[in-house]
Amino acid sequence: MSSSVDITDFIVPLMDFERSLVKEVQAYVDEGTINQSSDFRSFEVWKWSQNLQKVLRHYLDTDEDVLRVESGGSRSRAYEACFFGLENDDHLAKHHARMMQIRNANLNFVDELAEKPSSSIRAVPDPNDQGYWRTLNSIVDAFGRPWDTPDELDLHCGMFDIFSLIRLYFLHSLSPLSAKMISDSVTNHHVFLEHYTVSSDQKTGHGDEPQAQNASTHRIVKKAKKPANILSDEELIARILNPTEEEQRTNKHIGAMLSLASANKQYPDPRTYLSYIxxxxxxxxxxxxxxxxxxxxxxxxxxxxxxxxxxxxxxxxxxxxxxxxxxxxxxxxxxxxxxxxxxxxxxxxxxxxxxxxxxxxxxxxxxxxxxxxxxxxxxxxxxxxxxxxxxxxxxxxxxxxxxxxxxxxxxxxxxxxxxxxxxSETLDRTYVKELLGLEPGYKPLFENSLKVIHTEQLSPVEWDRPIGSGRNGRVYTSTWQYPGGVLSTSKPSRTEVVLKEITPNDCRVSYSLERFLKELDATYAALGSQPMCCVKFFGITQTSLLLDENPRLLFVFERATRGHIEPFLLWHLSPLTFYDSWRELADCFVSIATGLAFIHEHGVVHRDLHLENILVTDQFYPNDVEIPHAFNYLISDLGEGKQLTQQLPSMMSGETAFASYGAIDFRAPEQIQGLPNIDAFAAEVFTFGVVVCKLLSCRSLVSSVEIPSHIRDSASEDMAEYSHTTTGKKELQDGHIVPREIRRIISRCLSHRGFDRPDMSHVLDELEDITSTFTEDNMEGQVGRTVDWCYWDWEATFRAALSAGDSDSNSDSSESSQSSD
Known part of the structure; x- marks a missing residue:
């Protein structure tokens, strides 16, 4: 920097809880021992000062695509996008409160930056925090860097956060023998040595920086479990550089190499942070x-x-x-x-x-x-x-x-x-128990987890005009006005929702309650947190549909703005080019696979997956100029769902079975045949394959655009093997040209035997690889095309799977048999 005028300060204040922790240190130590220097070297290695300075310089750099392309050259928009990414750690908005505080400390930052280069941005402490940073300087002077991770690839290498630093300070100040006791009891324990390799001691710190007295750490490396069929390191690198055609398609050795990536990763020495009592x-x-x-x-x-x-x-x-x-x-x-x-x-x-x-x-x-x-x-x-x-x-x-x-x-x-x-002083109130009216022996397992939405927060409902109905219940629209709470993650909001009523199949109210509790078990298990590619489950409510009737229990879900998937795709795909329609459909397949894999991961089977239980909603990205809007595909209605890996005792006093395998057109062969001891997850993989086939047929109905010649040429070998009438041949050829990888993956899903089908996590991984090839493929020129096209009669594959016969010659059955999960 030529002068201080060129610098644009960005203030990064401490949060109140961090100030409170530093005050605990100040109350413990002699004030005279606190470093009174005016520099803030500890601030410069604080996790948040470093992260924010790095991210801001990147997002606001006029030479970077983030600013030029994604934000349309607008620094204000890029600034907003920067904060959105920082606060949504793991999509949980874990740092929302901190980001709000930092934004409020820098209200004029973008204006002050003006046209200056992003390299002029400098993170600085809040002037009101200077005393706290002097105390932190003293801790760093006394202890060196006990927080530091030896893994140079770690994003936080060389940085600390205040909570962990102060925990370490008190640990070693109050218990100076703790490190030795952890060494004797943990790092020399056979359980620890089964997981990690421990080297001799090495000094802590970096260069000439202050060190703790006699500070040293073990070099801890986690032992990687090497797959049985993996090649040696030399062979592995050679095969990655010169893969066979099959290896190019499956990325087999690259995946194996990534599975061993932790073999050289160093971990912090547990003597520095484990507490011994x-x-x-x-x-x-x-x-x-x-x-x-x-x-x-x-x-x-x-x-x-x-x-x-x-x-x-x-x-x-x-x-x-x-x-x-x-x-x-x-x-x-x-x-x-x-x-x-x-x-x-x-x-x-x-x-x-x-x-x-x-x-x-x-x-x-x-x-x-x-x-x-x-x-x-x-x-x-x-x-x-x-x-x-x-x-x-x-x-x-x-x-x-x-x-x-x-x-x-x-x-x-x-x-x-x-x-x-x-x-709100309601911590001890058992809202769920009161609402459900269960017997006194009920244990409130879901209290403070399952949200009870009060009726006054919901807009009036037109009970005589449901927007949908089925064998499990009726659905109504409403608006939920959430008043907000004490945390920044509980902001007031206005959300369009649907209320689902469980319809009793007879006049017994107890039966309706049993159905409700069964669906609640499965719904909460699968959607009780932040579901991926599934409708959001907000909670339950209780209200009367008529003035003179008893209150009824209802589920409260997110409302999908575009309705069911089939009519939406018929409308959405029709005007798209051949390639764009396929890219959209591939994204759709990935979304559905993501939702189903998420449900399975939580130990639940849907058991009623069909096209009317897949919804579409709008998603807006106001700070992204390149993609300001997208459509999200969401799995809904777990009315027939069931927990197979029960994480909580059932909310019902007795186990009530409501057996169902969903719509008959989507059932697996073993379900149709009524075979015992079926693998419910594998059966649902077959159902997913049927869903994909239905959507392929949907696309073929509206696909009338000219197919690029190079795509038709790529699929010509498969076309030649089929004989149809002239008119029928063109219709089948145009509508049944698919990416070869789609045919291979879905053919495996439609295997007759359940144990031949991949699980949904594998299906998802392979479908995501396909979407990346669509992104990378250069459709304008001959170079760089990676999507291989073929002909596939998916109806024939489906019929063969049901009858246990051989699949059609174009189903890539040979590839399926050679693949392994």
């Missing part, structure tokens, strides 16, 4: 003595099969910096600090509650790379006989249980709901 510091107690803690607002089942005992522990200091409070999201943690409210079950009488699990029975070691994301509440202890135990807090146990049983998003959503309930 001496056995004698624990007050060992019984589970019955902790009944009030364990039977609090959160009732998610704890896996007691591996828990061998319970204990309480008095933290050496008050506050949240060293009491092993779980921190999985900044704003949730900030709320607990601000209010002084521990997560339910964390402590009793000022003592932290821990479960004890033998190290060999805990997942901590295998998931050490996720320590700061999900395991930061735990500690290690060892009894006098040398047995090593993992100590876990009750909130940590339940958070990890939800994440394993459902997913990380579900676990985060539950904690957010707990905070909102605490803020």
């Amino acid at each position: 001496p056995w004698e510091d624990l007050n060992h107690t019984s589970k019955t003595s902790l009944e009030d803690v364990l039977l609090g607002p959160d009732r998610y089942p704890i896996n007691e099969q591996v828990i061998v005992g319970w204990a309480t522990w008095k933290p050496p200091r008050n506050g949240f910096a060293c009491n092993h409070h779980l921190n999985v999201e900044d704003e949730i943690f900030a709320y607990t600090l601000r209010t002084g409210c521990n997560l339910p079950g964390h402590s009793v009488g000022g003592r932290t509650v821990f479960s004890m699990t033998r190290l060999e029975h805990s997942k901590l070691i295998s998931e050490l790379d996720r320590y700061w994301l999900t395991w930061n509440d735990c500690a290690i202890t060892r009894n006098p006989t040398g047995e090593v135990f993992v100590l876990e807090t009750v909130p940590g146990l339940r958070f990890r249980g939800r994440a394993a049983g459902f997913d990380h998003a579900t676990a985060i959503a539950h904690l957010r709901n707990m905070i909102e309930s605490h803020a």
Whole structure:
């Protein structure tokens, strides 16, 4: 920079919870020992200052496509897009509160940047935070970089976040022997050595930077599990550089190479961050003595099969910096600090509650790379006989249980709901139990997870004008006016929704409730968090359809703006070119596969997948000039769905079976034949294949554009094998030209035997590869074309699968038989 005038400052303030943690350090140390220098070198290696400066310089660079193409040259639009990406970590908006605070600190930033180059952007601390950064400087001076990851490919290599830094500071200040005890009890334990390779000590830090006294770390490398059929390293590289035609198509060795990518990845030394609590510091107690803690607002089942005992522990200091409070999201943690409210079950009488699990029975070691994301509440202890135990807090146990049983998003959503309930002083109210009116023995497993939407938040409903009906119920439109909550992720909103009523098949109200609870089980299991390519499930409500009738229970779902998929595609594909219509259809296949794979991943089978249960909605991207709008394809209606890997006890007092295999045209051969012990997931893969065939037929009905000559030539060999009348031949040829990879993948889905079909995750991976080839393919010239076209009579493949006969000669059955999952 030629002068300070060229610099454009971008202020990155601390969040209140970070200031609170630094204050705990200031209260602990002698103020005279705090570095009073005016530089802020610790700020320069803070995760957020570095990330924001890097991202802003990239997004606002006039030479980058992000600004020139995606944002149409508008720095204001690129600036908005930058924040959208930063706040939506894992699509959970985990950093929304921080981004709001940073934006408010830089309201005139874009105007001040004006036409200056993006390299002039410099992240600077908030002037009000200078005292906090001096304290952080002192910690870094004393400890070097204990937070640092040795993996140079890690995006956060060389950077720290304040929560972990202060945890480490108190850990080693209050327990100077902790590192040695972790070395004796963990890094030398056979369970740890089964997962990691441990080298000799090496010094910490970078160059001439200050080091902690005698600071050194082990070099920790996670052991990769090498596939049995993989080549040697030299052979693998040679085959990647010179693949066969089949290997080019399957990316077989590239995938294998990626599976070994972690073989050279270094992990932080657990001696630097794992906490050791001496056995004698624990007050060992019984589970019955902790009944009030364990039977609090959160009732998610704890896996007691591996828990061998319970204990309480008095933290050496008050506050949240060293009491092993779980921190999985900044704003949730900030709320607990601000209010002084521990997560339910964390402590009793000022003592932290821990479960004890033998190290060999805990997942901590295998998931050490996720320590700061999900395991930061735990500690290690060892009894006098040398047995090593993992100590876990009750909130940590339940958070990890939800994440394993459902997913990380579900676990985060539950904690957010707990905070909102605490803020509204309804944490102890059992809304779901009251609404469902179940017997007194009902355990409120879904309290603070399943949202109960109050009737006054919904606009009036025209009950005599449902927008849809079927054998499972009727659907009505409404608008949900959500009032918002205390968290930034609970902003007030106005959402178009549909209300689904479960229609009883007879006059028994109890039957209707049983149907409702069955659908609720499957719907919550599959869609209870942030579903991918499925309609959003917002919660349940209760209202009366008529003035003089008893209130009814209804589901509240996202409303799809474009209706069912078949009429939409007939309209949408008609004006598109041959290539564009295929690109759109391939994206459609990927979306449906994503939704079904998501449902299967959560242990649920849909059991009624057909075209009327696939919806389309508009999606707008206001900051993307290149793609401001897209259509999303969503799976809906889990009325016949069933949990096969039950994560929670059923909400019904007794198990009620409502057997159904959905529409008969979409059933797998084994379902039609009524064979016992069928693989329900494999049967649904067949159903997906039928859905694709139906959509291929839909496209063939509206495809009237001229087929490019090179595509017709590519498929000519397949066409020649069919003989039809002149008129019929042209119709079949034009409508049945498909990408060869589509034919191969869907033919496998339509295999007669369930065990010959791939699972949905494999189907999704292969379909995503196809969409990438559409993106890369250069349709204007001869060079670079990667899509191989062929002829496929999918009706013949489908008929052969049902009859157990040989598929037609164009179904790529030979390729299918050579493929493996």
